[in-house]
Amino acid sequence: MPDETTPGVALSNRLLIKVTRDSLPQVKDKYPFIYLERGRLEIDDSSVKWIDCEANVVRLPIATLNCLLLGPGTTITHEAVKVIAQSNCNVCWVGEDSLLFYASGQTPTTDTRNMRMQVKLAADSKKSLEVARHMFAKRFPEVNLLGKSLKEMMGMEGYRVRALYEQKGEEYGVGWKGRSFIPGKFELGDITNQVLTASNAALYGILSSAVHSMGYSPHIGFIHSGSPLPFVYDLADLYKEYLCIDLAFSLTLEMAGHYNKHKVSAAFRQRVIEMDLLGKIGQDIDSIFGVKNAHRDSQ
Structure with missing residues (x-):
């Protein structure tokens, strides 16, 4: 059942089956x-x-x-x-x-224009690396990434994220022992890790939905590989700092050792709306693919 943060829209509105x-x-x-x-x-x-x-x-x-x-x-x-x-x-x-x-x-879309463009970029090793470089550039705006290999940029990102965890721990007064998650044993993680796991998964759901809706494939990535949704994971890394990492540390002390799914869901949803995530996704994909007028909103 929707929690207390269900959107303030008229749920009595009827939806005709035949939509255009x-x-x-x-x-x-x-x-x-x-x-x-x-x-x-x-x-x-x-x-x-x-x-x-x-x-x-x-x-x-x-x-x-x-x-x-x-x-x-x-x-x-x-x-x-x-x-x-x-x-x-x-x-x-x-x-x-x-x-x-x-x-x-998977939601049907009107054409495969965006997916064809995505496949062409991924199939060309030089273009694929350039797309990955555009993604990393959003996290390293002051660094010249020209000439950097994918492995080098992934190493830089790993160091940045580890430093970010430490920074947020100090900022919010939360002890941090490292990222930890055991599949099927969510409750064994500390509160910070539980919120990280929950918000990450919710972010994957939103991005998967948006990627399908815009006619792209979640299975064709440029940084991640060997996983079910590499392009979703690629995009998620653009937004995790605020939506997931900062959220997890900011809620840890407030929940006082007791994970509250409604509080996490409400706080995560509020951040998604505040940053206009759904408005940013299409613009960011345009930017990383290096196109000006992508057919983003196939309906």
């Missing part, structure tokens, strides 16, 4: 996400409704949402999937509390 490209808001104009758990998504009179475990019914404004994060205990009907896909709203399956990212449903 012109009637859908662009990715940058959508609300980032809603997290649901223990309930059922189905169709009623052409609108998508959520029925929670206590039989409460909430109608969801699917056309204005970027993605739905479905937690444990959720079911969804075939018809609901169809309407959600037609509305260019992505569906992601995640875990409880930690919001571990499991899978994402």
